[in-house]
Structure formats: structure tokens, C-alpha cells
Amino acid sequence: MGRKRTKSGKIRLAEVAELAGVSPITASRFFRNPEALSVAKRTRVESAARELGYVPNLAARALASQRTEVIGVLIPSLTNNVFSDVLRGIYDASEGSRYSIQLSNTRYSILQEEKLLRLFLAQKPAGLIVTGIDQTAESRAMLEAADCPIVQIMEIGPNPVDMMIGFSHYDAARAAIAHLFAQGHRRIGFVGARMDPRVQRRLDGYAAAVKDAGLFDQRLIVTTATPTSVTLGGALFADLLAREPDIDAVFCANDDLALGVLFECRRREIAVPDQIAIVGFNDLEFMASSVPTLTSVRTNRYEMGSTAAAMLIEAIEGKRPEEPVLDLGFTVIERQSSQTQRSAASPRAPEWVPAVQNDSVTNDP
Amino acid sequence: MGRKRTKSGKIRLAEVAELAGVSPITASRFFRNPEALSVAKRTRVESAARELGYVPNLAARALASQRTEVIGVLIPSLTNNVFSDVLRGIYDASEGSRYSIQLSNTRYSILQEEKLLRLFLAQKPAGLIVTGIDQTAESRAMLEAADCPIVQIMEIGPNPVDMMIGFSHYDAARAAIAHLFAQGHRRIGFVGARMDPRVQRRLDGYAAAVKDAGLFDQRLIVTTATPTSVTLGGALFADLLAREPDIDAVFCANDDLALGVLFECRRREIAVPDQIAIVGFNDLEFMASSVPTLTSVRTNRYEMGSTAAAMLIEAIEGKRPEEPVLDLGFTVIERQSSQTQRSAASPRAPEWVPAVQNDSVTNDP
DNA sequence: TTGTACGCGTTATCAA
DNA sequence: TTGATAACGCGTACAA
Numbered sequence: 001m002g003r004k005r006t007k008s009g010k011i012r013l014a015e016v017a018e019l020a021g022v023s024p025i026t027a028s029r030f031f032r033n034p035e036a037l038s039v040a041k042r043t044r045v046e047s048a049a050r051e052l053g054y055v056p057n058l059a060a061r062a063l064a065s066q067r068t069e070v071i072g073v074l075i076p077s078l079t080n081n082v083f084s085d086v087l088r089g090i091y092d093a094s095e096g097s098r099y100s101i102q103l104s105n106t107r108y109s110i111l112q113e114e115k116l117l118r119l120f121l122a123q124k125p126a127g128l129i130v131t132g133i134d135q136t137a138e139s140r141a142m143l144e145a146a147d148c149p150i151v152q153i154m155e156i157g158p159n160p161v162d163m164m165i166g167f168s169h170y171d172a173a174r175a176a177i178a179h180l181f182a183q184g185h186r187r188i189g190f191v192g193a194r195m196d197p198r199v200q201r202r203l204d205g206y207a208a209a210v211k212d213a214g215l216f217d218q219r220l221i222v223t224t225a226t227p228t229s230v231t232l233g234g235a236l237f238a239d240l241l242a243r244e245p246d247i248d249a250v251f252c253a254n255d256d257l258a259l260g261v262l263f264e265c266r267r268r269e270i271a272v273p274d275q276i277a278i279v280g281f282n283d284l285e286f287m288a289s290s291v292p293t294l295t296s297v298r299t300n301r302y303e304m305g306s307t308a309a310a311m312l313i314e315a316i317e318g319k320r321p322e323e324p325v326l327d328l329g330f331t332v333i334e335r336q337s338s339q340t341q342r343s344a345a346s347p348r349a350p351e352w353v354p355a356v357q358n359d360s361v362t363n364d365p
Numbered sequence: 366m367g368r369k370r371t372k373s374g375k376i377r378l379a380e381v382a383e384l385a386g387v388s389p390i391t392a393s394r395f396f397r398n399p400e401a402l403s404v405a406k407r408t409r410v411e412s413a414a415r416e417l418g419y420v421p422n423l424a425a426r427a428l429a430s431q432r433t434e435v436i437g438v439l440i441p442s443l444t445n446n447v448f449s450d451v452l453r454g455i456y457d458a459s460e461g462s463r464y465s466i467q468l469s470n471t472r473y474s475i476l477q478e479e480k481l482l483r484l485f486l487a488q489k490p491a492g493l494i495v496t497g498i499d500q501t502a503e504s505r506a507m508l509e510a511a512d513c514p515i516v517q518i519m520e521i522g523p524n525p526v527d528m529m530i531g532f533s534h535y536d537a538a539r540a541a542i543a544h545l546f547a548q549g550h551r552r553i554g555f556v557g558a559r560m561d562p563r564v565q566r567r568l569d570g571y572a573a574a575v576k577d578a579g580l581f582d583q584r585l586i587v588t589t590a591t592p593t594s595v596t597l598g599g600a601l602f603a604d605l606l607a608r609e610p611d612i613d614a615v616f617c618a619n620d621d622l623a624l625g626v627l628f629e630c631r632r633r634e635i636a637v638p639d640q641i642a643i644v645g646f647n648d649l650e651f652m653a654s655s656v657p658t659l660t661s662v663r664t665n666r667y668e669m670g671s672t673a674a675a676m677l678i679e680a681i682e683g684k685r686p687e688e689p690v691l692d693l694g695f696t697v698i699e700r701q702s703s704q705t706q707r708s709a710a711s712p713r714a715p716e717w718v719p720a721v722q723n724d725s726v727t728n729d730p
Numbered sequence: 731t732t733g734t735a736c737g738c739g740t741t742a743t744c745a746a
Numbered sequence: 747t748t749g750a751t752a753a754c755g756c757g758t759a760c761a762a
Contacts, residue, residue: 012739023749028741038747055487059433060739062424063754078453079446088443091470103468105456122420230651259651266656286595286624291631377755388733393757403731425755428738 011052020048031056071099071312072120073129076108076196080228081284082254082301083131086153089305090129097313099126106131108196114139121146127312133157133164134197149315151308155198156327163315165308165326169198172297172330173205176251176279179295179332181213183340185249185277189220191236191261192253193228199253202281206251219244228253233260234267241268249277249338255284258294262337277338283331292336300328376417385413396421436464436677437485438494441473441561445593446649447619447666448496451518454670455494462678464491471496473561479504486511492677498522498529499562514680516673520563521692528680530673530691534563537662537695538570541616541644544660544697546578548705550614550642554585556601556626557618558593564618567646571616584609593618598625599632606633614642614703620649623659627702642703648696657701665693 017027022041029036030045037045048054062068073090075083087103094101102120106113114136120128121142128143128150135143143150143161150162155169180188190206192199203223210216222240226232233256240247252258258280265272272278272292280287283298307328311321382392387406394401395410402410413419427433438455440448452468459466467485471478479501485493486507493508493515500508508515508526515527520534545553555571557564568588575581587605591597598621605612617623623645630637637643637657645652648663672693676686 010739013741014739024739025741025750026748029748032741036747041747057428057739058488059424059427060754061741063422063428063756064739064741066741066754068424078456079449081444081446084444084449088470091443091468100467102465103456105453123423229654231654234654256651260654263654263656286621289594289596289599289625289628291628375755379755389755390734390757391732394732397757401731406732422755425738426757428740429755429757431738431757 010057011054013054013056016045016048016052016054019052020044067124068126069099070102070123070125071127071129071309072123072125073101073103074106074113074116074120075103075131076106076113078105082282082299085301086305086308089302089307090309091305093306093309094313099313099316108194110134110136110139114142117142124148127151127316129153129308129312130161132197133160135161149312149320151312153304153308155201156325160325163308163311163321163324163326165304165311165328167299167328167330168205169201170205170208172281172299173202173251174209175330175332176281176295176297177206177209179334180249180251180277180279180338181209183249183273183277183338185338185340186215187217187220187244187247188215188249188251189222189237189240189244189247190251190253191233191240191257192221192223193226193232193236193257195223195225202253217244220247228256230256230260230263233257234264235260237261237264247276249279252278252280255280255282255287255294255296258296258337259286259290262290262292262294273337273340277340279338283333287333287335290337295335295338296333298331298333300330304328375422376419378419378421381410381413381417381419384417385409432489433491434464435467435488435490436492436494436674437488437490438466438468439471439478439481439485440468440496441471441478443470447647447664450666451670451673454667454672455674456670458671458674459678464678464681473559475499475501475504479507482507489513492516492681494518494673494677495526497562498525514677514685516677518669518673520566521690525690528673528676528686528689528691530669530676530693532664532693532695533570534566535570535573537646537664538567538616539574540695540697541646541660541662542571542574544699545614545616545642545644545703546574548614548638548642548703550703550705551580552582552585552609552612553580553614553616554587554602554605554609554612555616555618556598556605556622557586557588558591558597558601558622560588560590567618582609585612593621595621595625595628598622599629600625602626602629612641614644617643617645620645620647620652620659620661623661623702624651624655627655627657627659638702638705642705644703648698652698652700655702660700660703661698663696663698665695669693 013027014024017024020027022045026041027045030042034042077083091101104116106116117139125148127148130152131154133152133155152160152164153166155166156164177188188210190203192203207216222236250261252261258278261278262272265276270276278294280294280296283296287294287296378392379389382389385392387410391406392410395407399407442448456466469481471481482504490513492513495517496519498517498520517525517529518531520531521529553575555568557568572581587601615626617626623643626643627637630641635641643659645659645661648661652659652661
């Protein structure tokens with residue numbers, strides 16, 4: 001008969017078992033698979049655990065079971081609004097589950113991602129969420145060799161490692177440009193920053209759309225590797241204007257840039273949308289309340305996170321989804337900044353408030 | 366002579382030790398405190414570990430040592446820009462250390478915080494970072510009983526549980542109001558949302574400042590428990606205007622609200638700062654590039670996070686700071702939206718670009 | 731500076 | 747459905 005109480009003063013499984021009058025392994029089963037116990041023992045263990053205030057020791061569990069209940073998450077940025085929404089979804093969906101989130105920031109570096117991946121995999125995570133589809137060959141190999149479910153988020157593409165959830169940035173950009181064409185715009189500029197793979201694909205979508213219309217012009221494209229910001233949006237737009245003063249619309253790779261462009265227009269007394277239309281990307285909250293309100297492409301970021309985590313947990317527990325690739329789509333939210341036809345109306349008129357449900361071009365697959 | 370290889374095929378410490386020709390405990394020491402080994406053995410263990418690709422099993426380590434290398438972090442929001450900056454600081458400072466971050470979202474609920482705290486403490490974290498100074502009595506008791514270093518972040522106040530890093534939201538608000546008084550404003554409104562403890566203290570600072578000037582008027586204060594947003598800023602300002610049309614300045618509890626107020630002014634053709642001055646709080650990036658540029662109170666969020674994590678790690682390793690409470694101060698960044706005197710100048714004139722370094726009222730303690 | 735003996739709290743395995 | 751036994755891989759305590 002060993003000690004009854006652990007050195008640290010914490011309650012162990014063995015004590016719960018003793019109070020309940022069962023063996024430790026039975027008590028152990030109660031916490032992992034209560035159905036496997038007879039009702040009588042189940043209630044006895046339950047009340048014993050409650051009485052003693054038992055809390056399982058996760059380290060011991062991980063050691064004995066040779067697996068952890070940790071979901072690794074690799075994202076490129078902690079401050080970008082896009083990822084904070086995704087993160088919130090992931091945390092919300094994991095809450096209440098037995099899994100905990102281990103988060104790391106790749107800082108938009110696929111080499112950093114590779115390094116972190118190696119670290120994560122060494123701890124045998126229960127599952128993994130990684131951003132995008134542009135891993136290094138080495139990362140790709142590690143992911144494919146990993147013996148846990150994996151979800152790639154933010155975009156969709158061919159050859160998923162395992163599961164995938166996102167939308168087509170290429171199609172979304174094309175839809176935004178189609179909207180601008182429909183409004184009568186012809187010389188449409190592109191403003192992009194950071195130029196990570198997803199922004200690059202938005203640029204590709206833009207380029208394809210204007211090429212199809214025979215309106216492609218390399219000089220209408222202004223990009224930089226610098227991280228995005230509102231101020232940068234203004235500066236890039238200034239560059240664009242200096243080079244091509246006759247543009248009639250700007251498609252911004254994200255909403256911060258779009259807001260910067262709007263401010264720059266105001267600074268230069270350029271009327272929006274009369275002289276220049278603006279379209280952003282992501283549909284952050286402020287886009288609906290700026291003056292004029294700003295057209296953007298809405299993406300389902302929170303759902304991307306929460307669904308990714310939910311899918312992953314299901315897969316960990318053996319219930320793999322029928323379709324491993326989930327397209328969450330996007331919606332072009334048409335607002336004042338791109339509505340040329342009615343631009344003579346007063347910005348204060350109530351009829352200007354966009355009825356999102358009716359005006360929108362949705363691509364919900 | 367046991368097995369030489371673990372079932373899972375992973376390399377164990379014992380194998381490294383064998384290859385190096387030392388006992389397992391010596392190899393163990395190498396990974397935790399290399400200085401304690403003779404140079405000869407140190408190099409032998411090092412090359413053996415490298416050759417075998419050894420990765421320590423954290424679960425076994427945690428079980429044997431009765432402690433983890435996990436830093437728990439409790440913050441009220443994942444999406445609020447303020448906290449994403451803090452988080453980035455925390456993650457950056459923990460990177461490269463042996464500690465990993467376990468993050469949880471209290472959603473601005475101190476009851477949720479209490480629940481999460483209980484969960485965290487059960488896992489014996491190496492250290493803890495918690496937000497603010499308004500824990501429940503129960504939480505407070507748990508924190509005080511915890512046998513690990515703790516840092517309270519975001520604000521400073523009396524009776525730290527352990528360490529504390531932040532600034533006085535009360536003083537910061539007073540400084541903002543003092544600036545508005547200095548610019549000649551008399552009827553200064555307050556717009557606040559969420560009304561978490563820190564926003565409440567900004568309101569207290571505002572109220573004290575206007576009372577001191579004999580200018581307090583309850584009707585100038587508009588608040589709501591609703592989460593903050595740009596749109597909400599516009600709506601709250603509209604309420605304020607409807608009630609008190611003769612205000613000449615608005616102090617917003619954060620920058621999103623301030624931007625919303627700016628847009629609402631534009632919608633109503635109210636000149637800023639000529640008719641109404643606007644001051645925000647936090648100095649998010651867009652404040653410097655809006656039209657007009659917006660005055661705000663700069664806070665050192667990233668440093669708050671990185672310093673908190675760095676202090677905590679030092680404390681975990683036995684090097685407690687001499688002064689447990691660190692005031693990171695704030696700076697009133699004066700921009701166009703509150704500069705009454707020169708408001709007749711064109712917003713496009715270059716002299717309008719604020720020279721932050723010269724114009725600012727700093728409170729760096 | 732290095733090593734021995736043992737414990738950390740739980741779960742896998744297999745038998746009953 | 748339940749239980750006995752033996753890991754799981756490493757660190758603590760103490761001795762050498």
C-alpha cells in the first residue's frame with residue numbers, strides 16, 4: 001500500500017478509485033469513455049471525483065497514452081485583423097472540447113513555418129491547422145508524413161495535404177473587378193502590400209479579369225513587400241496617380257489600403273466614387289461606416305476558423321468529413337465607393353444606405 | 366538491459382546517453398544545465414543527441430519534474446487591436462525561450478476568467494499573465510495562492526498580486542482632456558463603449574478633469590456596454606449631438622469610436638476641428654493618416670506584452686525585478702483633429718503634417 | 731562532476 | 747464490464 005496522497009498535495013486517480021471502490025483503471029475509463037462503465041460504477045466514480053475535486057494530470061496522461069490533446073496552429077500574423085478573426089473562431093470552437101490550442105506566428109515566412117512545424121510535430125500534436133497552401137517542400141513532406149489530421153485554411157487549391165477550408169482569392173478578385181466593370185469603370189488600378197501568396201492570387205485574379213476585357217496595363221499595378229497599413233494605402237495610391245492620372249477605379253488588396261486610398265482622395269479633393277471608385281477586400285467593420293461607405297469583398301473569417309477547428313476535432317475523433325475541401329465563398333458587398341450611376345445623390349440621403357442583402361453579389365458555393 | 370528503442374520509434378534520453386557513454390542523468394543535465402557537465406562529456410552528449418536527432422519528451426519531463434514550461438495568458442479579447450499588439454509582444458518575447466504560451470480568451474468576463482484561472486492553475490503553469498486588476502475575490506485568492514510568478518498587464522494600481530506592468534488610464538484620460546482645455550475647448554463630450562474597467566477609468570479621468578475646471582455635465586457623457594466599433598462611434602456621437610448640440614470637443618474612449626465620430630461629422634458636414642475637436646485613445650495606425658489626422662493617446666502595447674513576458678521569464682528563473690510595478694506611461698499625440706488655433710489652414714498644406722516628436726505631451730515615467 | 735534508485739500519475743495490454 | 751501488471755520517458759534526491 002503506497003502513499004494515499006501525492007507529494008504535491010494533489011488528488012490522484014488512485015484516490016478517486018479508492019473512494020469509489022473501484023480499480024484505478026476503471027476510474028480512468030470513466031474520464032475517457034464513461035459509456036464503458038456500468039451505471040452503478042459510473043455514478044460512484046463521478047461522485048468520488050467531485051467530492052475530492054479531482055483534476056486529471058495531463059502530463060501523465062500524455063506520457064502514458066503517447067499522444068497529446070494539443071492542436072497546433074500556425075498563422076502568419078497575430079495583428080492582422082484577418083487572422084485575429086480566424087483565431088477567435090478557432091479558440092471558440094476548441095473551447096469546451098478536450099483539446100487545447102498551441103499557437104505560433106510564422107511572420108509570413110515559410111522557412112519559419114517549416115521550423116515551427118518541426119517543433120510542433122516533435123510533440124505529436126492531435127491535429128494541426130496551417131495557413132495557406134504554399135509550404136516549403138520540406139514542410140509539405142513533414143505534413144504528409146504526420147500521423148494526425150491537418151487542415152489548411154484561408155484558401156483552397158489542388159492537392160490538399162489532408163483537409164482544406166477557405167475560398168478562392170483569385171475568383172474573389174475577379175468578382176470585384178467584374179463589379180467595377182459593371183459599374184462602367186475601365187482603367188482600374190491595383191494596390192497591394194505584403195504580397196503574400198493570397199494577395200498575389202488576388203493580383204492574378206485582377207490581372208486575368210482586366211486582360212479578358214482587353215484592358216490590362218502593367219502600369220496600373222502598384223505593389224510592395226512592405227506590411228500593409230492605412231498610411232501605406234495612401235502612399236501607394238499617390239504613386240499610382242503620379243504614374244497614371246487617368247485611372248477611374250482602384251482595387252485594393254485589403255481594406256486598410258482602401259481606407260488609405262479614401263483618405264488620400266479626400267486630401268487631394270478627388271471625389272469618390274465620381275472621379276475614382278474604390279473597392280477593398282475583407283470587409284472589415286469600418287468599411288460600412290466610412291464616408292462614402294466602401295465596397296469590399298466579404299470573407300467568412302470567423303467561420304473559417306471555427307469550422308476548421310470543428311472539422312479537425314471531428315477528424316481526430318475518427319469522423320472524417322465526406323468532402324475534405326470546403327469552399328466558404330465570398331460576397332462582393334457593393335457600397336457607395338463604387339456605385340457610379342447614382343453618385344450624384346447626396347451622401348446623406350437615407351436611400352444611400354446599402355441594402356446588403358439585395359445589392360450583393362454572393363458566391364456561396 | 367531494457368529495450369533500446371521506444372515502441373513509437375522515438376529516440377529516448379537513454380539512447381543518447383548510451384551512445385555518448387554516460388548515464389542517462391548526465392545526458393538529462395546536458396539539456397537543462399549544460400554548464401554542470403565537464404566539457405568532455407558535454408560535447409559527447411551534444412554530438413550523440415544531434416546524431417540521433419533526439420527531441421525531449423515534454424510530457425515525461427513535466428510528469429517527472431512536477432512542473433511545466435507553460436506560461437498561461439488570459440486576455441479579454443482576441444480581436445481588439447489593443448490585445449493583438451500585446452499578444453504579439455508576448456509571443457515575440459517567449460520565442461527562443463524554453464517556455465510556451467497557453468492563451469485563453471475571457472471575453473471580458475471576470476467569471477470566465479475565474480473559471481479559466483482554475484483550469485490553468487491545475488496544470489501548474491510556470492508563470493501567468495493576466496489582464497487588469499479587477500479579478501473576482503476568488504480569482505484573487507487563487508492568484509495569491511499560486512506558486513508561480515504572475516504579471517498583471519494593461520494598467521497599474523495598488524496591491525499587485527505579484528508583478529504589474531501598464532499605465533494609468535485615469536491619468537492618460539486627464540492628459541487628453543488637459544490638451545483639449547489647452548486648445549480652448551470647454552464643452553467636451555465623452556463617448557465610450559464596452560465600459561470594461563479600463564474604459565471606466567478613462568471616464569473617471571475625464572470626469573475628474575472637467576470637474577476640476579467646473580465644467581462637468583452628466584449630459585455630455587454617452588456610454589454603452591455594447592462592444593466597440595467604428596459604426597457605434599458614429600451612432601453614440603449622434604446621440605450626444607441630439608442631446609447636446611453645443612459641444613465643441615469629443616473625447617473617445619478608443620480610436621475606433623473616434624474614427625466613427627469623424628465619419629459622422631463628415632456625414633453631417635461638421636468641420637473638424639473647427640466646429641468640433643476629436644481625441645481618441647490608443648493611437649492605432651490609421652489615426653495618423655485620416656483626414657484630418659486624429660489626435661490620440663499613444664500607449665505602449667507591444668512593449669507591454671514583450672516586457673511582461675520577459676519579466677515573467679526572468680522571475681520564473683529566479684531573477685525577480687527590483688521594482689515589481691512598471692509604469693509604461695503614455696503620450697498624447699497631438700494632431701489636426703484637436704488643433705483649433707491653426708484650423709483655418711488648408712488640410713493639404715504640408716505644414717499640417719504633425720511633427721510628433723515636437724508636438725507631443727509625453728508622460729514617460 | 732557523475733551516478734543509483736526510485737517515483738511522477740496515467741493508460742495500454744491482456745486476461746478474467 | 748473489470749482488473750492486474752507493466753510500461754510511458756524523464757527528473758529528484760541523495761550519495762559517491
